[in-house]
Amino acid sequence: MTSRTVYTLPFTTTSPQLTAQIIGGGVVGLAIARHLALTHPVASTLLLERHSTVGTETSSRNSEVIHAGLYYPPSSLKTSLCIRGASLLYDYCRTHHVPHKRCGKWIVAQRPEELQALEGVYEHAVKHGVPMRWLTPEEVKAREPNVRAAAGALESPNTGIVDSHALMQSLLGGLVDAGGDVAVNAEVTGVVAEGGDGYTLTVATTTGDHAETRITAATVINAAGLGAISVANLLHPERRRKAYFCKGTYYVPVAAPPKVSTLIYPAPVAGRAGLGTHLTMDMAGAFRFGPDVEWVDSPDDVAATDGGMVRAREAIATYLPGVGELRPDYAGIRPKLHPHGVGGVASADFWIKEEDGYRGWVNLLGIESPGRLIPRWGRVVLTRGRVDEFPGDCGVCRWGFVWEGAFIDRMIPLRPSLLFLLHLVERCMAVGNLLD
Numbered sequence: 001m002t003s004r005t006v007y008t009l010p011f012t013t014t015s016p017q018l019t020a021q022i023i024g025g026g027v028v029g030l031a032i033a034r035h036l037a038l039t040h041p042v043a044s045t046l047l048l049e050r051h052s053t054v055g056t057e058t059s060s061r062n063s064e065v066i067h068a069g070l071y072y073p074p075s076s077l078k079t080s081l082c083i084r085g086a087s088l089l090y091d092y093c094r095t096h097h098v099p100h101k102r103c104g105k106w107i108v109a110q111r112p113e114e115l116q117a118l119e120g121v122y123e124h125a126v127k128h129g130v131p132m133r134w135l136t137p138e139e140v141k142a143r144e145p146n147v148r149a150a151a152g153a154l155e156s157p158n159t160g161i162v163d164s165h166a167l168m169q170s171l172l173g174g175l176v177d178a179g180g181d182v183a184v185n186a187e188v189t190g191v192v193a194e195g196g197d198g199y200t201l202t203v204a205t206t207t208g209d210h211a212e213t214r215i216t217a218a219t220v221i222n223a224a225g226l227g228a229i230s231v232a233n234l235l236h237p238e239r240r241r242k243a244y245f246c247k248g249t250y251y252v253p254v255a256a257p258p259k260v261s262t263l264i265y266p267a268p269v270a271g272r273a274g275l276g277t278h279l280t281m282d283m284a285g286a287f288r289f290g291p292d293v294e295w296v297d298s299p300d301d302v303a304a305t306d307g308g309m310v311r312a313r314e315a316i317a318t319y320l321p322g323v324g325e326l327r328p329d330y331a332g333i334r335p336k337l338h339p340h341g342v343g344g345v346a347s348a349d350f351w352i353k354e355e356d357g358y359r360g361w362v363n364l365l366g367i368e369s370p371g372r373l374i375p376r377w378g379r380v381v382l383t384r385g386r387v388d389e390f391p392g393d394c395g396v397c398r399w400g401f402v403w404e405g406a407f408i409d410r411m412i413p414l415r416p417s418l419l420f421l422l423h424l425v426e427r428c429m430a431v432g433n434l435l436d
């Protein structure tokens with residue numbers, strides 16, 4: 001192993017030959033960074049994450065469902081990315097040994113008007129070539145005797161579940177194995193546009209002395225999830241956008257629940273902020289119900305509470321009458337572009353755009369469900385300050401990890417404080433052995 005430079009903070013670089021930087025180590029940032037590192041091996045890709053490890057926010061607080069693309073407007077990014085993404089994600093999981101299961105999903109209706117909503121879902125699916133079929137009452141009874149679908153039921157056989165943590169570890173492994181770097185405890189707190197020469201980010205360590213460093217890059221991908229609008233506002237305060245946050249709490253049964261082997265969703269309701277309080281399960285088969293809908297003021301308000309439990313239980317009992325007592329388990333927060341009452345999850349689209357007038361700066365905003373689906377989102381972004389369907393060449397530069405206030409060569413695992421770093425590298429290498 002050759003030794004590389006050890007950088008201590010703060011340091012500044014103004015070299016025009018710079019790297020792609022991705023802000024945010026959730027599933028989206030990881031997927032983009034990995035893709036850029038893989039497709040631009042001579043370039044440098046640096047992922048900046050404010051927490052001590054990747055994937056601790058929304059990407060690990062969701063239903064872990066691989067959506068088939070059933071609910072969103074025909075011409076939306078949600079529909080196109082969801083349909084293509086589901087197939088890419090299944091391929092990725094299969095070839096990279098990420099635990100997943102194509103367990104299928106039912107959408108059930110209890111009243112005539114809900115059946116009408118199901119008909120809309122069916123038509124949409126057929127139009128887009130998404131497999132979907134009606135279930136007969138006999139089939140419902142035979143296959144899921146504990147489930148109620150008084151007015152009708154649809155089956156989406158292509159819906160599945162994925163172990164989101166394993167997925168992110170795999171993406172991280174792919175990123176590091178491809179030569180990309182990850183800076184943890186590294187929060188982007190300031191941005192200066194360098195007039196055509198890229199962007200200088202101020203990065204503060206979130207541990208110790210909160211030392212700051214500045215890094216300039218030709219291309220910046222803002223994939224900061226719940227923090228993405230704040231980061232976008234750092235670039236252009238005059239265009240200040242407002243972020244909205246919609247919490248969803250999950251509940252788990254207190255006693256053994258009735259047996260069910262597929263995901264169960266209620267009929268969609270137009271304008272609702274989520275897809276309804278559904279029944280999903282993890283890879284071990286453990287049930288959870290949720291998420292419900294609670295608008296909150298802060299992205300940090302992530303505690304699971306029982307405020308909405310009675311309402312959630314009533315909603316669940318419509319399709320699973322035998323549901324017993326519940327308790328709150330965990331919650332996730334949807335990053336919303338619109339306030340309560342404006343544009344439900346099915347009508348609001350993702351915002352994935354180069355910022356007008358800021359070449360090379362790409363914002364990904366409002367990446368709520370089904371945002372986990374696109375392991376190759378990197379395809380639509382590129383380095384060298386342009387956005388294009390097929391990336392051009394990256395700038396050239398390399399960085400080490402940020403660890404406890406310093407940029408450190410990842411091949412210097414000598415001090416006790418670097419044990420985590422060593423572990424991370426080992427783990428990535430282990431995963432790396434499975435990769436392409």
Ligand SMILES: Cc1cc2nc3c(=O)[nH]c(=O)nc-3n(C[C@H](O)[C@H](O)[C@H](O)COP(=O)(O)OP(=O)(O)OC[C@H]3O[C@@H](n4cnc5c(N)ncnc54)[C@H](O)[C@@H]3O)c2cc1C
Pocket residue numbers: 023024025026027028029030048049050051054055056057058059060061062063064065066067186187188189223224225226227228231247248249291331332333334335367368369370371372373
């Ligand atoms: C309740 C709920 C259920 C969902 N269910 C599903 C589902 O079943 N299927 C599906 O496909 N999708 C689902 N989603 C959506 C999915 O979870 C998200 O779309 C996806 O996880 C978003 O990933 P991300 O990488 O954009 O964001 P995140 O996972 O939030 O990652 C963003 C990262 O950026 C970091 N960050 C923020 N600000 C800064 C900064 N200034 N500097 C450095 N780092 C920063 C954060 O620490 C975080 O790690 C659900 C979402 C919720 C809330």
